[in-house]
Every structure is written in C-alpha cells, then in structure tokens.
Amino acid sequence: MASSGVRGSLVVIEGPDRVGKSTQVARLARRLEEEGRAVKVSREPGGDQVGEALRTVILETQLDPWTELLLFLAGRARHLAEVVEPALRGGELVLLDRYTPSTLVYQGAMLGDVVVGELTSLPVFLLPNVTVILDCVNPLAAFDDADRFERRGLRAWEERRSRYLSFARQFGWIVVSGDGPEQAVTDRLLAVLSSRGMLG
Numbered sequence: 001m002a003s004s005g006v007r008g009s010l011v012v013i014e015g016p017d018r019v020g021k022s023t024q025v026a027r028l029a030r031r032l033e034e035e036g037r038a039v040k041v042s043r044e045p046g047g048d049q050v051g052e053a054l055r056t057v058i059l060e061t062q063l064d065p066w067t068e069l070l071l072f073l074a075g076r077a078r079h080l081a082e083v084v085e086p087a088l089r090g091g092e093l094v095l096l097d098r099y100t101p102s103t104l105v106y107q108g109a110m111l112g113d114v115v116v117g118e119l120t121s122l123p124v125f126l127l128p129n130v131t132v133i134l135d136c137v138n139p140l141a142a143f144d145d146a147d148r149f150e151r152r153g154l155r156a157w158e159e160r161r162s163r164y165l166s167f168a169r170q171f172g173w174i175v176v177s178g179d180g181p182e183q184a185v186t187d188r189l190l191a192v193l194s195s196r197g198m199l200g
C-alpha cells in the first residue's frame with residue numbers, strides 16, 4: 001500500500017521491453033480521465049527535469065553495475081518526493097511506467113537478488129497499491145532505437161520475462177496478458193483496477 005495519509009493510489013505498470021507498457025499507461029490515463037479521475041502519468045527513470053537528466057545519463061553511458069543501481073535508486077527517491085507523493089497527497093491516481101520491479105529484474109540479475117531486494121525495500125520507496133506485469137509471449141515490436149539494456153537481444157528479453165514472472169509469484173504482482181489488440185489489453189487492465197476498487 002502507498003504510505004498512510006495519502007489519498008490517491010499508486011499503480012505500477014511493468015514488464016520487459018516492448019510489451020506495450022507506455023501504450024497502455026497512456027490509454028489507461030485517457031480512459032480514467034474521461035471518467036473524471038485525476039491521473040498523474042510518470043515513468044522511471046525520469047519523471048521530472050532531474051529524473052529525465054538522470055535517464056539520459058543512465059541509458060546513454062556505460063556504467064559499472066553499482067553506479068547504475070545507485071543512480072536508479074537516487075532517481076527513484078527524488079521522483080517519489082517531487083512527483084509521486086505530492087500527486088498522491090492530492091488524491092490523484094498515479095500511473096507509473098516502470099518502478100522497483102525493473103530494478104529487481106535488471107540490476108538483480110547483475111548484482112544479486114538479495115542485495116538488490118534489500119536496497120529496493122528501503123522505507124523511502126513507497127509500496128504501490130497495485131503492480132501489474134504486462135506479459136507477452138514475444139516482444140511486440142523490433143528493438144529499433146534500442147537503449148543499452150534492450151540491445152542485449154531476444155535471449156536476454158526471455159530471461160527478463162521469466163524473472164518478472166517468477167518475482168510476480170513471489171510478491172503477488174498481477175500478471176496481465178499484453179498480447180492481442182490494444183483495446184483488449186486496456187480492458188484487461190481496467191478490470192484489474194476495478195477489482196481493486198480503484199474505479200468509480
């Protein structure tokens with residue numbers, strides 16, 4: 001649960017590269033806003049000017065794994081304090097494109113799941129109300145314009161998919177199929193939010 005005293009909800013949309021996360025975050029936001037909900041869309045790495053600057057550094061620089069991990073975590077602390085928590089206090093539904101699951105899947109594979117799990121569980125990092133993993137049998141699109149994480153190819157993508165599914169079982173994240181028409185995927189996600197009492 002997002003921390004006590006907040007009025008809004010934190011919904012995280014996660015999954016490997018090219019499974020439709022950004023597409024669905026935008027579609028969900030549109031649908032919810034049409035229904036009169038106040039929605040804040042954000043992403044990691046990114047979120048504000050500092051977060052986007054960090055994003056450029058992280059994605060475009062070859063970093064040693066510890067520096068990379070600590071930059072993701074620093075960006076997350078800043079993002080929460082400056083963007084996510086104010087929106088939650090204002091009663092908004094915050095839709096995040098990537099969050100802690102990415103760190104567990106990507107950095108955990110490099111540095112070990114135990115240590116990365118401990119660092120991502122520090123009390124500064126809010127627990128989401130719902131974490132959804134979009135799961136596709138194959139990437140939905142080619143890795144054109146790939147960042148340095150995506151360039152590792154299909155084998156690495158499959159390993160990440162399998163890590164997401166395994167962490168989902170461990171942590172109770174909800175797995176939703178991202179395969180099929182965009183509208184069908186949006187409907188599945190809305191059904192999840194509805195079942196959690198987040199609609200209407």
Ligand SMILES: Nc1ncnc2c1ncn2[C@@H]1O[C@H](COP(=O)(O)OP(=O)(O)OP(=O)(O)O)[C@@H](O)[C@H]1O
Pocket residue numbers: 016017018019020021022023024140141178179180181182185
């Ligand atoms: N349901 C769908 N069916 C087919 N193609 C889709 C579907 N949803 C999204 N796409 C396309 O797949 C590509 C990847 O979508 P998107 O950028 O939303 O994925 P993503 O998970 O956010 O990717 P990344 O993690 O690499 O940023 C885009 O070209 C998008 O138009």
Ligand SMILES: Cc1cn([C@H]2C[C@H](O)[C@@H](COP(=O)(O)O)O2)c(=O)[nH]c1=O
Pocket residue numbers: 017043044045072098099100102103104106107147149150
């Ligand atoms: C939050 C986070 C992200 N990553 C990686 C995963 C992706 O390859 C990029 C982000 O690109 P996208 O276009 O926004 O999907 O960053 C990571 O390795 N660890 C993290 O914590």
